Amino acid sequence: MPFLRKKVFACAGYYTVSLGTGRKEFHPKKPRPGIEHYIKEAGLGSINQINNPENIDEGIIGNFVAERFCKQGNLGGFFPMVHETFLYKPCMRVEGACDSGGLALVTAIKTILADVADVVLCIGVEVQNTVKAVYGADYLAAADWFSGERKKGHAYYFPDQFSQRAGACFEKYGHERIREGMSHWYVNMIENARKNPKAQEYHNTNPDLYATAMTPPNPRVFCEHINVFDCSKVSDGGAALIFASEEGLKKIGVDRKDAVEVVSYAQVQYDLTKPPPDLTEFTTCKIAAQRAYERAGIGPSDLGVLEVHDCFTIAGLLAIEAAGFAGPGEGADFVKEGKTRLDGEIPTNTSGGLIGYGHPTGASGVRQAVDVVNQLLGRAGDFQVKIDSRRPYGMLSSMGGNDKTVVAMIFRRVE
Amino acid sequence: MTLDERLENVAVVGAAGKMGSGIAVLLAQEMAKLKLKSENRDRIYRLNLIDISERGLDGLRAYLRAQLTRVAEKSIVLLRSLYQDRKDLIENAEIINAFVVDATSFVNFTTDLNTVRDAHLVFEAIVEDERVKIKLFKKMKKLCSPDTFFLTNTSSIPIGYLDEQAGLEGRLIGYHFYNPPVIQRLVEVIHSKRTVSELKEIGAELGKRLRKKLVPANDISGFIGNGHFMRDGLFAISEVDRLKAQFRFPGAVYIMNRITQDFLLRPMGIFQLIDYVGIDIFQCILKVMRTHLDDKSLRSSLINKMVKLNVKGGQNPDGSQKDGFLKYEKNRPVGIFSLRRKDYFIIKDDWKKKIDQKLGPLPDGFMPWKALLTSPKKEEQLRRHFEALKKMDTLGAQLALRFLKKTREIGEKLVDDGVANSAQDVNDVLTNGFYWLYGPINDYV
The missing domain is CATH 3.40.47.10 (Thiolase/Chalcone synthase)
Known part of the structure; x- marks a missing residue:
């Protein structure tokens, strides 16, 4: 059934x-x-x-x-x-x-x-x-356990949460490897956004995106392991x-x-009062994706297009792993090899993602669904990818807080 | 007494002025950071902001609050750690508000000069008039304890002269901030022969604490900044005299303003800069320098005429430019003062086009000052720009190169005359204090 x-x-x-x-x-x-x-x-x-x-x-x-x-x-x-x-x-x-x-x-x-x-x-x-942004950071901090965590948190609460994840990944998998992966993610997203007239980065003309992405972090005014280009808008x-x-x-x-037909979804909730079980993976996102695949009776290789919640570049890499496209720490290599690009193995965040299109928070999940639907219908305009008839599925993974509240959803083109 | 101890009680005299208010913001934030350290909890801090104008002090209150809020927003990462023990302050907004309250709680806004009495450091930023300054220093000498240090923001009057006239016995240093002090990184530091070594050390340490770029200048009227700017301005005026027969006065002013801004890639044209500083202040500094240097060439009948006609430039309280040589709308020149008509000649497109045609084009690939400022290939692009100018046989290129050469001569003379210790110091002042992309002493021409 x-x-x-x-x-x-x-x-x-x-x-x-x-x-x-x-x-x-x-x-x-x-x-x-x-x-x-x-x-x-x-x-x-x-x-x-x-x-x-x-x-x-x-x-x-x-x-x-x-x-x-x-x-x-x-x-x-x-x-x-x-x-x-x-x-x-x-x-x-x-x-x-x-x-x-x-x-x-x-x-x-x-x-x-x-x-x-x-x-x-x-x-x-x-x-x-x-x-x-200095005030908005607090409004957004409501996505975590405010009375338990906010006071000890960083001025830029969520950027720091993901900076800590980046730091943990640097330590576990090598600084250079992960940092380069994060920067390639940034380049990938901005390049996609340049094809999307509605993207916040549509007007971006920076001739050397990779160099910008590699800007060293400045912990005195921002975070320890990430720079502002690692953040969504x-x-x-x-x-x-x-x-x-x-x-x-x-x-x-x-x-x-x-x-398009909705094939399955999974809505997964983690305990807001508990820290993430592992800083180097998106455990909740992983469970959501696994359940969505299981309920649809498919696997990652059946997807023709993917939307993940890249609120930070490191989140992009971890989300790729959680969606089952790369093993632990390998998300960086996957992205670096160009496999998430419009012409890659699994075109991801084809309209620019949260880094390139932008992140009007409450709209993002719906925007992701619109992009998946348009790709499956062949109506994505300049960033349309080729959807192979053998891989007619598209998935989105939308995340709230630091991997706390997740929805994964799979759509299929109607034959 | 250490700098930390001296920062417990500080006064700024002339605090409501453009420079004084900026110095007040810098001091308030530094003193607040000291006060917030747990080891200083029992100490009493006092910042006396003194001005003769009650209205000015009202403006200063608002300015100080707004600037401290901006400072707090920018240093929120640090502030969260300074306030980590305050359990009641959770959000950034609460911490920012607390900092503004803390940093203004020890400020005393007053018209009473007597409050200077207990200050360990006194910043003087009153009108650039040596008689008024000397009178003030004499009064303060009587009021203050004999170990009080004085820092004057004069941009032209020799420090040794002020010290001697007021009898400060080496307790005076030149500490010349640039406008606006909150933003401009440069401070020109001038010691007189008498300046005591402890004050020299305090000045150096304070500069580091305020994260300013300190450039030493020798105690010769005008120092490096005005030593260069006044002569640069006078040269522009002499060029206007030369060109006005052909282009009339407004045309000549337009040309020299445009040559300095676009062809020489400066943040603003020379006449806009004179307006920004104030034509009356330009006149006043010329007079100080003319007197102390005994140099009669430091004079301009044009400047005198403008001041006499009450056309003075300067800035409105919100920082926007007042009309001077040029008329401004949203800080952009839209007209030029006509001496003949004693009114503004409004710049029209066809008039501008005609003059621009006579000047000739800018070099290919021209990038304006603002774009070059953040360009990673700035050096290379500057060199290419000036190389191209040298190959162009146009009036614009000729005027630009003539100006570039003159500007270098002025810089070199400051080193030869012992005003600056090195070419680097001259270049540092112009790049940090005037936001030039390159120093005047260069090999572009």
């Missing part, structure tokens, strides 16, 4: 520009669109691709921490603003730190599986440029995707060939 008790499809994906430093139109001192703008733009971007938006039954909004960045709660209340027919329809916001988008996907799917809706519009959103953005049952697809007038 398949993992999903009925067929669920995804279609009509859309995401906004990831706005923040790097984009030419971004200016920190000029007014910018608020969170409601991104919800609306993403939602409309999605429903403009279907025929009958009035048949959307529910909305799900994934968001991490709008209460702090935007002083805004009750995000479900923005759903009726997206389209007039959404008034008086159910919508709720789900939260799971940087995996909020991943949880939104899962919640949308569960709503369909529960037979209470045929069509669900899933939106992920975050607006983070409202404060300087501070971003404003939104993404949306429609989930539907077979019946639901008909209701919104979408042909099955314009949709």
Whole structure:
């Protein structure tokens, strides 16, 4: 019996520009669109691709921490603003730190599986440029155990958590090997982002990305083992995707060939009050991927495209290992050998990932799903990869906190 | 007394001015860091910020708070460790606020000069007028204890002269910050023949503590910075005199400003810089130098005329430029003062184009100052730029090379005259204090 008790499809994906430093139109001192703008733009971007938006039954909004960045709660209340027919329809916001988008996907799917809706519009959103990074670092630190860990933590809490992971990997597998892998990841992501007009690094013209990536860390003002180029961006953005049952697809007038099938997912939670069991691996991500593969009845070699949560370059390497593409410590070699590139063995984060596209936290999981869906449908534009018919699957792995909350999800092209 | 002990009680006189307020920020942050050390918990710190203007002090309060917040944001990694025992302070914002409160809690804003009495270090940053300065130092000598050290921010008056006139007996040092002191790394340090060795050591240690680049200059009026800038400015003015017959006055000012900025790759053109400093201040420094150096060439009738017409340049409290030789919108020149009309001539595109055509193009591959500043291949690109200028037979290239040569002569003369100990010191002042990409003493021409 398949993992999903009925067929669920995804279609009509859309995401906004990831706005923040790097984009030419971004200016920190000029007014910018608020969170409601991104919800609306993403939602409309999605429903403009279907025929009958009035048949959307529910909305799900994934968001991490709008209460702090935007002083805004009750995000479900923005759903009726997206389209007039959404008034008086159910919508709720789900939260799971940087995996909020991943949880939104899962919640949308569960709503369909529960037979209470045929069509669900899933939106992920975050607006983070409202404060300087030094303050935003604390808002984001809520993704870890605040009362237990924040006080002793670094000024830049999460960058330091991953700097410690990088340090542990340097020690275990060799500094040069891992550092080079991290830098190749950066180059890979920026090169992909340059093909994606919506990416925050789309305008990046740096002639020597690798040299930039190798900038020595400065612990006096930042972290011990990583530099700012190892970090994903501070971003404003939104993404949306429609989930539907077979019946639901008909209701919104979408042909099955314009949709992909959700094959499996795994939602895995680690104890927030406990430190990671091993700094040199993503244990929770690994379990999530294994369960998703198992439930889909496939393995890594069946994937034609992959999306991982590279909030830091070291996270990119560890996520590749967790997804089963490389053994412990070998993620660095895998990336260095070009196997994650658009023309590589497993094209990964084809639109730039969190390093290159940007990381509007609550939107990231949904944005990853949109990219996987578009790749499988052949609609990824300049960064489209060739999806071999023998490997028609795509997987995303979305992570919240330091490998604490994870969703892995596998999609397949509808034949 | 050690520097740490001296930093327990410090005064800045003229604290509400542009330089004084910057010095105040630097001192407040340094003193706060000392105060936060556990071994200093019982010590009492006091920073007396003294100015004659109550309004100025109000502005200073706001400036100090804003600057300390910025400093705290930038040094948050360090601050988290300094506040690690404060269990109530968890988020960065809480720590930053605590630091600003701590760093302002020992500050005394006052118009009362008597508060200088207990200071171990006194920074003087009042108007660049030797009579006023001498009067102030005489008063402070009476008020302060005999081991108080004085640091003057004068940019032109000989230290030995001030010391002698005020009877400070070697307790005075020249400590010339550049504008704005919070950002500019350069401090020109000037000892007089009388300066006591303990003060020399304190000055050197303080510079390290403030992470400033200290460049020694000898006690000759104008020192290195103004010694170069004044003569550079006068040369530009003499070029304007030469060119104005052909291009009229506004055209000549435009040309020399553009030659120095674009052709010589400086952060701003020479007339914009004179405006930034203030035409009245330029005049005042010329006068100081003319008197002390007994050099009648340090004079400009144009500068005198401008000041007389009350066209003075300078900066608004927010740091934006006031109109002087040039008229500014958002800190960009949009007009040029016309002496004939006594009003601004607004720069129009076709007028500019006509003059630019007469100057000729910039060398191929031209990169402006800002782009070169962060370029890893800066040296190579500079050399290529000047080599190309030498091969160009245009008015622009000729004027630029003439200026480059003159600027080098001025620098070399500072070494020959014993103002600077070395060519390197001259170059250090211009690159660190004036943000030049290259020192005036070079082999480009």
